[in-house]
Amino acid sequence: MSDSIWGPVTVFTGDLRPLPPEGQMTGMYKTRCDSPVFCGPEGLEGDRQGDRRVHGGPDKAVHLYPATHYVRLTELMPSAQVPLVPGVLGENLSVAGLDQAEVCIGDVFALGDARLQVTQPRRPCWKISHRLGVDQASRLVAEHGLTGWYFRVLQTGQIAPDANLTLQERPAPGMTLARLWAVEQAHRPAVEEMRRLAAAEGLAAQWAQRLSNRADWLERNG
Structure with missing residues (x-):
């Protein structure tokens, strides 16, 4: 990478809410954090996941979705029933200028006092289609590789709003997401x-x- 610092990072958390039309509980509805939030071993304080079988846990503690992906999503899904803006896919972190073509498996980033390690892409599930009101939304996200990724938490700590994301270690160079x-x-x-x-x-x-x-x-x- 030509630059190892990206930011500012927008931070989102959310409690569980019913997802239309069937009312399944989901943590996709996030609110931007305007004050520091603590990042623990299983994610951000005040954040919850609806289905712990596929979201959350130590290897999926924090979810980042590149802000620039929303431009492409808008092109692919002009009929989306909600504005395609950062936070709408349930991510915890949003930042511009960084995506899966640059980030490698195992990359370690500092964010505030926390240290986060890239573990895996996010597999898009059916809830994305329901959230956006587009039947093929999950398939389109997968086909076009607009997945975002998960972090594990190597070091807990406070994350201030608009902190920068700094690459510290790259144990698997070339092994991009x-x-x-x-x-x-x-x-x-x-x-x-x-x-x-x-x-x-x-x-x-x-x-x-x-x-x-x-x-x-x-x-x-x-």
């Missing part, structure tokens, strides 16, 4: 590529196991 997502979406990805990505330091254990299992299957089945 875009590269990982391309393998995730491919019908028959190269086994060698899957093994390299699975071994990347910092990758969430579930993703590493998934990649290894899929590589094993492809080797056995030609």
